[in-house]
Amino acid sequence: MVMNFVSLQTKWKFDRMVVTEVLCDKKKFLDLLLIGDEQESMIDRYLERGRLFVGLDKDCKAMAVCVVTDEGNDVFEVKNLAVKQCYRCQGYGRRMLEYVEYLLPGKILQLGTGETPSTLRFYYNLGFEYSHRITDFFTDNYDKTIVEEGVRLKDMVYLRKFLKRTEV
Numbered sequence: 001m002v003m004n005f006v007s008l009q010t011k012w013k014f015d016r017m018v019v020t021e022v023l024c025d026k027k028k029f030l031d032l033l034l035i036g037d038e039q040e041s042m043i044d045r046y047l048e049r050g051r052l053f054v055g056l057d058k059d060c061k062a063m064a065v066c067v068v069t070d071e072g073n074d075v076f077e078v079k080n081l082a083v084k085q086c087y088r089c090q091g092y093g094r095r096m097l098e099y100v101e102y103l104l105p106g107k108i109l110q111l112g113t114g115e116t117p118s119t120l121r122f123y124y125n126l127g128f129e130y131s132h133r134i135t136d137f138f139t140d141n142y143d144k145t146i147v148e149e150g151v152r153l154k155d156m157v158y159l160r161k162f163l164k165r166t167e168v
Contacts, residue, residue: 036082114153
């Protein structure tokens with residue numbers, strides 16, 4: 001998907017990727033958003049109130065997305081983080097989160113995820129720690145059973161990271 005730059009705001013350059021915020025027409029990225037959250041009605045719950053960041057490759061094609069919501073009391077939540085299959089395991093998901101952390105110094109960043117071993121390992125390696133769980137979240141809120149890496153997702157596991165303040 002080639003971007004219409006009228007809808008873009010801030011830019012952050014990484015090696016081989018530019019991260020930018022999309023302010024309108026967020027549903028244009030539904031194909032990527034569905035990688036991170038498999039049900040469109042669930043995405044609809046947070047997409048418009050959240051900030052959508054998109055990672056673009058050198059040809060201005062979307063390669064990653066991250067949606068973050070303000071939950072109040074200095075708590076921000078990553079509702080969706082997804083990277084296109086061909087770009088996975090190359091550090092792009094980590095870079096998307098680094099950008100969000102840069103924007104939120106001194107805040108708390110949290111996220112909810114299933115108990116997929118590689119996903120939990122990814123977040124723990126980035127400094128997130130276990131916070132709590134919501135029992136039966138996936139079975140109660142999703143139309144279809146979700147299985148990842150042989151694990152049937154049932155509970156949502158919440159992880160948190162306290163972001164350091166940056167010195168000016």
